[in-house]
Amino acid sequence: MCILSGTEIKKQLKEEKLIIEPCDYANIGIASIDLTLGDEFRYFVHHNGPVPISDEAGAKDYQKFSRIMKCDDGRPYFLGPGQMCLGITKERVQLPSDLCALVEGRSRFARLGLSVHITASFINPGSNNQTVLEIFNASSLTLALYPGTKVCQMIFMTMEGQAHYNGIFQDQAL
Ligand SMILES: Nc1ccn([C@H]2C[C@H](O)[C@@H](COP(=O)(O)OP(=O)(O)OP(=O)(O)O)O2)c(=O)n1
Numbered sequence: 001m002c003i004l005s006g007t008e009i010k011k012q013l014k015e016e017k018l019i020i021e022p023c024d025y026a027n028i029g030i031a032s033i034d035l036t037l038g039d040e041f042r043y044f045v046h047h048n049g050p051v052p053i054s055d056e057a058g059a060k061d062y063q064k065f066s067r068i069m070k071c072d073d074g075r076p077y078f079l080g081p082g083q084m085c086l087g088i089t090k091e092r093v094q095l096p097s098d099l100c101a102l103v104e105g106r107s108r109f110a111r112l113g114l115s116v117h118i119t120a121s122f123i124n125p126g127s128n129n130q131t132v133l134e135i136f137n138a139s140s141l142t143l144a145l146y147p148g149t150k151v152c153q154m155i156f157m158t159m160e161g162q163a164h165y166n167g168i169f170q171d172q173a174l
Helices: 006-014 061-065
Strands: 019-021 033-036 040-044 066-070 077-079 084-094 099-105 128-137 143-145 150-158
Touching: 033 084, 061 066, 077 084, 084 150, 128 150
Parallel strands: none
Antiparallel strands: 019 084, 033 150, 040 066, 040 084, 077 143, 084 128, 099 150
C-alpha cells in the first residue's frame, strides 16, 4: 500500500485516472485533498421502538427515520452537543480500480469536537459518488456547519491488485 503525495494526486487528476468534480487544485495538500460540505443535511427524527441493526438493513432504511434540511444562502446547519447528522461532500470522486481512499477529518475542526464520520472512513476502489459524512458533535458546544467549508480530507492509496465497487452506495444521494 502506498499513499499518494499531493504531486501524484495532481498527476492522476491531469491524466483523468482519478476524477474529482468539481476540483479545486488549491485544495490539494501534501498527501490529501480537502473536500467541501454540500448544502443538504439529513437529521434523524423521533421514532418509537428500536431501529434494527442487521444485515437486512437496506440503504434506504435510515431514510425512513430522517428528514432533509437544505441550508442555502450562506445559512449554517446547527449541530448541538452530542447530536449527529448526515452531510454530503459537494465533490464527486471517481476512483479507478487500483485506488482506494480514506475520508478523514481536519485537525482544526477535530479540536472543536467535530467528527466527520462514525467508523466509516473507507472508500472502495472503483467508487463513483459524493461521500456521505456521518457528522457527530462530540463537544459541549453547538457547532455551526457552513456549506462550502473544507470540512474533510481524502487520502488515496494504491491497491495490491484491482477491484471495482458496484454496491448500494454507488452514485448515492444524501
Ligand atoms: N463515510 C463514508 C464511507 C463510505 N462511503 C461510500 C463509499 C464506499 O465505497 C461505499 C461503501 O462503503 P462500505 O463498504 O463501508 O459500506 P457497506 O458495507 O455498508 O456497503 P456495501 O455492502 O455496499 O459495501 O460507501 C461514503 O459515502 N461515506
